[in-house]
Amino acid sequence: MSARIIDGKAFAASLRERVAAIVPAFEAAAGRKPGLTVVIVGEDPASQVYVRSKGKATEAAGMVSTTHRLPETTTQDALIALVRDLNADPAVDGILVQLPLPKHIDEQAVIATIDPDKDVDGFHVVNAGRLAVGQEGFVPCTPLGCIMLLEDRLGDLSGLNAVVVGRSNIVGKPMAQLLLAKSCTVTIAHSRTKDLQDVCGRADILVAAVGRPAMIKGDWIKPGATVIDVGINRIDNGEGGTKLAGDVDFAEAIEVAGAITPVPGGVGPMTIAVLLRNTLVSAYRRAGVPYEKGAI
Helix, strand or coil: CCCEECCHHHHHHHHHHHHHHHHHHHHHHHCCCCEEEEEEECCCHHHHHHHHHHHHHHHHCCCEEEEEEECCCCCHHHHHHHHHHHHHCCCCCEEEECCCCCCCCCHHHHHHHCCHHHCCCCCCHHHHHHHHHCCCCCCCHHHHHHHHHHHHHHCCCCCCEEEEECCCCCCHHHHHHHHHHCCCEEEEECCCCCCHHHHHCCCCEEEECCCCCCCECHHHCCCCCEEEECCCEEEECCCCCEEEECCECHHHHCCCCCEECCCCCCCHHHHHHHHHHHHHHHHHHHHCCCCCHHHC
16 A cells, blocks of 8 residues: 655645734734845855745745845855844844855854844754753754654654654754654664664654665665655756655655655745744744744
C-alpha cells in the first residue's frame, strides 16, 4: 500500500490564512500593522526570487513588507549599521537578512547583530540557546514547519523514535531539539554515522536533511514510518533541463512509508508560512498584547 502524501502546500496555505485572519485583531489592539523587513545584498537570482515571494506573502497577510536591496559591494560595517537601525525601529517586528551573503561579509557577525527578539529566522545564537533549554524564542522556520506537519499527521509525538539525518544549524540541530521537546527519542545521524541504513530503519519519524538527492532508499525506511524530506536538490530531468528532488528516493519510499512529504510541495511551502507566523508572534510580544498561542 502506498504512503499517504503529506500536503505541505495545502497546510502552508491554511497557516497563511490563519495569520492573515489574526492580523486585523493585532492592528486594532496595537494601532499598527506587524512589519517584516528583509535585507538582501547582491544579485543572486535564487535569493531575488525568494525575497520577492516573501514580500508578496507578507503583504497578502496584511502586514507591512519592507525590502532593503544593497549592492554586492556593500561593506560588512555598512550592513551591520543598517541592521542596528532596524533593531531600533519600533515599526519593525522581524528582521531577515537573506543568505548567502557575499564572501567578503561574515554571515555570523551579521546574524549576531540582529536583535534576538526580532530574529524571526531563528538563527541567532541566543534563540538557539533558548530552544536548547526550553525557553521561549524563535525557531528556524523550516524545522518548525516540519513539526507542524508531523503533529497534524500523527497528533501526539511522545515516545516515538525519531531519526534526523543531517546536523546543520538551520535544520538538523533545531529539528532534533524540537522533537526532543515533544518527548521523542531522538537520534541525530549524518554522513559519517556507522550503519546509517540500520539507524534509519528504526525510526518511526525519519527526517532527511542532508542535501544528497535520493540518498535515503526505500529499504532504509521502517514500514509505516512517517518521512519528512527537507532536501531540495536540482538534478538532471533527462530532457536537457533540471527538476527538484529530495533527499529520499520518493518512488521507493512511497511503497514503504506510512506518510511522506513530496518534493516539491512538501516542506518547502511551509518556510514562508512559518516566517509570517513568527513575525506576527514577534509583533504581539513586542507590543505587549496577549495572544492565544495555539491560534498561531
